Amino acid sequence: MVAARRATPKPTYLFIGGVAFRTFFIIALVILTARVATPQIEKIWSVFETPDDLIRVALGFALCMWCIANVFILPKDPEAYRTWFYLGLVILPLSLLCAFVIW
Numbered sequence: 001m002v003a004a005r006r007a008t009p010k011p012t013y014l015f016i017g018g019v020a021f022r023t024f025f026i027i028a029l030v031i032l033t034a035r036v037a038t039p040q041i042e043k044i045w046s047v048f049e050t051p052d053d054l055i056r057v058a059l060g061f062a063l064c065m066w067c068i069a070n071v072f073i074l075p076k077d078p079e080a081y082r083t084w085f086y087l088g089l090v091i092l093p094l095s096l097l098c099a100f101v102i103w
Contacts, residue, residue: 010078018081021088028095030067
């Protein structure tokens with residue numbers, strides 16, 4: 001016989017903090033990806049001259065779109081918000097530091 005777990009209500013600050021940290025981390029990831037995936041030459045139309053730049057821009061664009069789509073898909077597990085809250089306290093400052101250094 002499997003004991004059914006009772007769903008305990010999670011504190012509001014964990015939900016809001018988890019969503020906020022997750023969103024800010026994904027946005028920082030999009031910014032880092034967009035910066036790294038930009039072509040080496042100033043003009044965007046010169047991306048067609050070298051296949052390396054074309055592949056980098058295409059993969060970077062696809063990854064940015066996937067990350068932006070994941071901003072709007074919230075986790076279904078209530079414990080995920082607790083994980084994102086505590087993990088966000090550590091990885092969000094590091095990701096913002098990386099974004100600042102790379103930019």
